[in-house]
Amino acid sequence: MIKIKKVTLHHITQTIKEPFTSSIGHVTERDSILVEVTDLDGVTGWGEVVAFSTPWYTEETITTAFHLLKDLLIPLVKKETINHPNHLQHIFKNIKRNNMAKAALEGGIWDVFARKQELSLSHALGGVKTEIESGVVIGISTISKMTEQISQYLDNGYKRFKVKISPKQDIELIKIIRNQFPDLPLMADANSSYSLNDIDRLKELDQYHLMMIEQPFASDDIIDHAKLQHELNTPICLDESIVSCEDARKAIELGSCKVINIKPGRVGGLTESKKIHDLCQKHNIPVWCGGMIETGISRAHNIAIASLSNFSIPGDISSSSRYWEEDIVYPEIKAVDGKIAVPTGLGIGFEVQNDVIVKYRNSVTVF
Numbered sequence: 001m002i003k004i005k006k007v008t009l010h011h012i013t014q015t016i017k018e019p020f021t022s023s024i025g026h027v028t029e030r031d032s033i034l035v036e037v038t039d040l041d042g043v044t045g046w047g048e049v050v051a052f053s054t055p056w057y058t059e060e061t062i063t064t065a066f067h068l069l070k071d072l073l074i075p076l077v078k079k080e081t082i083n084h085p086n087h088l089q090h091i092f093k094n095i096k097r098n099n100m101a102k103a104a105l106e107g108g109i110w111d112v113f114a115r116k117q118e119l120s121l122s123h124a125l126g127g128v129k130t131e132i133e134s135g136v137v138i139g140i141s142t143i144s145k146m147t148e149q150i151s152q153y154l155d156n157g158y159k160r161f162k163v164k165i166s167p168k169q170d171i172e173l174i175k176i177i178r179n180q181f182p183d184l185p186l187m188a189d190a191n192s193s194y195s196l197n198d199i200d201r202l203k204e205l206d207q208y209h210l211m212m213i214e215q216p217f218a219s220d221d222i223i224d225h226a227k228l229q230h231e232l233n234t235p236i237c238l239d240e241s242i243v244s245c246e247d248a249r250k251a252i253e254l255g256s257c258k259v260i261n262i263k264p265g266r267v268g269g270l271t272e273s274k275k276i277h278d279l280c281q282k283h284n285i286p287v288w289c290g291g292m293i294e295t296g297i298s299r300a301h302n303i304a305i306a307s308l309s310n311f312s313i314p315g316d317i318s319s320s321s322r323y324w325e326e327d328i329v330y331p332e333i334k335a336v337d338g339k340i341a342v343p344t345g346l347g348i349g350f351e352v353q354n355d356v357i358v359k360y361r362n363s364v365t366v367f
């Protein structure tokens with residue numbers, strides 16, 4: 001049983017080692033809100049808001065998430081006695097969307113719950129794996145820089161390589177990568193930069209045996225994704241289109257995709273992530289865990305959810321050092337030979353380093 005005593009929001013800003021570019025956004029400075037939840041028994045758990053500073057990926061921002069947490073979500077949870085984190089969906093039922101704000105608080109409460117059950121977060125969620133396979137993302141830059149990065153990440157042992165594409169740089173890029181790395185487990189993420197008018201162009205990509213093409217069309221376009229999937233041999237993976245288990249059900253029913261990328265932040269938390277995982281498993285749709293250029297706290301949540309059995313494709317869970325000089329958690333999150341061990345300690349299984357938070361912190365607010 002959890003009765004929340006205190007929620008502390010730490011607003012931090014970190015500089016990414018090298019700027020990250022997709023077809024819709026460019027990130028150099030990364031703001032995050034770290035959510036520290038303490039219950040009446042003195043147990044503390046951690047969550048993280050993964051929204052960006054501007055609404056380029058989804059409609060939420062760090063500022064809207066702060067407002068939701070401060071004015072609505074934290075007051076709601078402080079009123080309740082929480083028997084299980086699954087109940088948060090009911091507690092939040094009259095607040096539409098704002099999934100990343102909800103997921104951050106829910107994630108902190110899942111961590112508290114797992115600790116009180118004396119379980120790792122992985123085991124509390126029903127995870128079965130002892131290690132997960134790690135994939136990496138190569139942002140948009142010049143083709144030569146991108147192939148150079150692939151070589152470097154191959155040497156690091158990463159198991160799956162995702163390159164960002166757009167109509168401005170796609171076929172030529174994929175062709176060159178394929179020539180240079182014939183057997184590379186390669187996929188492409190378009191971040192909604194195409195429309196049905198580009199169907200011939202996308203069909204040309206079929207010959208490069210990509211593992212999948214992620215989110216070619218707009219986020220609300222599951223109809224056109226279904227049309228495309230019927231014409232394409234390469235599996236379509238949906239990212240931005242799936243913000244709930246209901247979305248997943250409809251996409252599966254329409255045949256809009258053959259794979260789903262689950263990000264706990266995008267879908268409103270770990271409970272909804274697990275539901276989507278279970279639904280996909282029933283329909284033989286493999287899933288993998290996406291990334292949000294996040295700190296070790298959110299990465300730890302991702303590792304825990306990715307330990308469930310139907311996360312059968314390596315996700316975008318790379319070493320923290322891919323983006324950060326220094327990780328918020330200890331020990332730092334590290335892929336070794338392309339694998340990350342699922343921690344066995346209580347809760348997220350990593351120690352959150354207060355001195356590192358303080359270094360990057362703009363403000364701290366206690367509720």
Ligand SMILES: O=C(O)CCC(=O)c1ccccc1C(=O)O
Binds near residue numbers: 290292293294
């Ligand atoms: O390495 C990562 O954390 C994931 C990188 C990535 O692809 C991404 C990063 C930010 C927002 C959206 C996406 C995406 O999956 O589309």
Ligand SMILES: [Mg+2]
Binds near residue numbers: 189239
């Ligand atoms: Mg994506």
